[in-house]
Amino acid sequence: MRRKTVQKDAIKNAFLMESRPLRVDEILQMGRKVVKSLNQATVYRNLKCLVEIGWLRIINHPDLGIFYERAGKEHHHYFHCHACDRLFEIPGCALHEKEFVPPGFVTERHQVFLFGICSACGRT
Amino acid sequence: MRRKTVQKDAIKNAFLMESRPLRVDEILQMGRKVVKSLNQATVYRNLKCLVEIGWLRIINHPDLGIFYERAGKEHHHYFHCHACDRLFEIPGCALHEKEFVPPGFVTERHQVFLFGICSACGRT
């Protein structure tokens, strides 16, 4: 991860152009539009590096599987619309964890996944 | 799933004896204490059936991967202690989703995963 390559730039660019969590296959597809020889092994290796240096975060979504998103965003929840199958980031936090965990338990971090219908799909 | 077999009973018993979410390899190990010939394919097939008939639920934990738990329990959150690596079920709900989702969005279901230190490990 010390050298600059076109493959690396293509992968990072996918996240800069789309401001939403991406799956590996999406990243590969987007990257191949720039570097058509781009290999999946290269994508996996670079994603691993980008997570290690704190540029990306992994999300393992309970229904949709593994996504990668830019790190450093403020805390948010994830909303999966089962009509259009899109994954939304909902800013803010609706969890009142301090009032909630049993005595002695210390919560350092949490993740919330919501499932339902988004405004676009609910509009019918 | 119409016939009663020792394999099936062994798998169901694992959940009746342990009242916590179980991983496939744990279920296989526990089942083999009863039926030493128990095969992983059999475990997978039975787990699938038990999910279909609503006896089990699948949990895909963001950090720990796939677990199975008895269905029909009241809603709860999951607390992962990164010291002892155990997965706790926290009864109740600390999510105020109605006050929270953007207008037009309808939440039907949610899952909350907490990460931290449990009371036993924090006591030190």
Add this chain to the structure above:
DNA sequence: GTCTATGCAAACGTTTTGCAGTGGG
């Protein structure tokens, strides 16, 4: 006896790894 459920092995999709060669510095 029938036919479901099992055990085995092979197939599967996704991710990782070994290795030779490309190309960034």
Add this chain to the structure above:
DNA sequence: CCCACTGCAAAACGTTTGCATAGAC
């Protein structure tokens, strides 16, 4: 020129499937 990074192919991993047969009823 060096060695990090890439592409390829094979391996690894967890899960699923095809098939012959044991065993539930």
